[in-house]
Amino acid sequence: MELMPSSRWDAVIFDYGRVLSLAPSSAELQEFSTLVGVPEPPFFEIYSATRGDYDAGRADFRQHWQAFAHAAGVELRPAQVERIVGMETLMWLRVNPEALALAREIKAHGVRTAILSNIPHDLLADVRKFSWLDEFEVKIWSCELGIVKPDPAIYRACLEALGCEPGRTLFFDDRPNNVEAARELGMEAHIFESAGQARSIVRAGMNVSSQ
Numbered sequence: 001m002e003l004m005p006s007s008r009w010d011a012v013i014f015d016y017g018r019v020l021s022l023a024p025s026s027a028e029l030q031e032f033s034t035l036v037g038v039p040e041p042p043f044f045e046i047y048s049a050t051r052g053d054y055d056a057g058r059a060d061f062r063q064h065w066q067a068f069a070h071a072a073g074v075e076l077r078p079a080q081v082e083r084i085v086g087m088e089t090l091m092w093l094r095v096n097p098e099a100l101a102l103a104r105e106i107k108a109h110g111v112r113t114a115i116l117s118n119i120p121h122d123l124l125a126d127v128r129k130f131s132w133l134d135e136f137e138v139k140i141w142s143c144e145l146g147i148v149k150p151d152p153a154i155y156r157a158c159l160e161a162l163g164c165e166p167g168r169t170l171f172f173d174d175r176p177n178n179v180e181a182a183r184e185l186g187m188e189a190h191i192f193e194s195a196g197q198a199r200s201i202v203r204a205g206m207n208v209s210s211q
Contacts (some may be wrong), residue, residue, distance in 0.1 A: 057143035098195030150181030
């Protein structure tokens with residue numbers, strides 16, 4: 001790639017789950033929902049809707065799955081919860097190599113990179129084992145701040161850590177409400193569909209050609 005003189009952004013911010021990590025496949029979600037005992041749908045909708053306290057660091061995995069069970073109208077035994085959490089962790093620890101390669105390209109062209117993620121303490125302990133995390137200048141984890149996206153405060157914390165104006169940042173996230181919240185603060189934000197789609201956006205804004 002050849003870089004032209006200017007970039008639209010000073011920093012590019014990535015979500016972790018389903019952006020820097022691979023999205024669970026339909027088959028995996030089906031297997032996961034079967035283990036939990038709630039069909040998909042509505043399994044993933046309930047799973048996502050009951051994660052607020054967990055991702056904010058106010059609940060551990062037992063409390064989270066208890067809240068899920070209450071919302072779903074099922075009973076989860078302690079041993080079952082242990083198996084669920086084991087499978088859940090494995091699902092979210094598969095790195096998206098193309099997204100990581102894109103982050104490295106961005107950094108190589110002099111634009112800073114950051115991670116802004118809703119993530120619980122339990123999963124973060126495993127994610128922190130990835131040596132490539134050090135390649136990102138700023139890492140904002142919801143469980144450490146006690147704030148989750150789409151709360152504007154967590155975006156502001158990331159912008160403050162970067163020392164960037166909202167209009168000079170690009171943000172990728174898999175959830176439309178998180179993208180909309182970033183846009184309302186003045187950030188350029190896109191729903192992450194694939195590394196190829198994100199790369200096209202980045203190259204256009206950085207005046208990068210593939211020649």
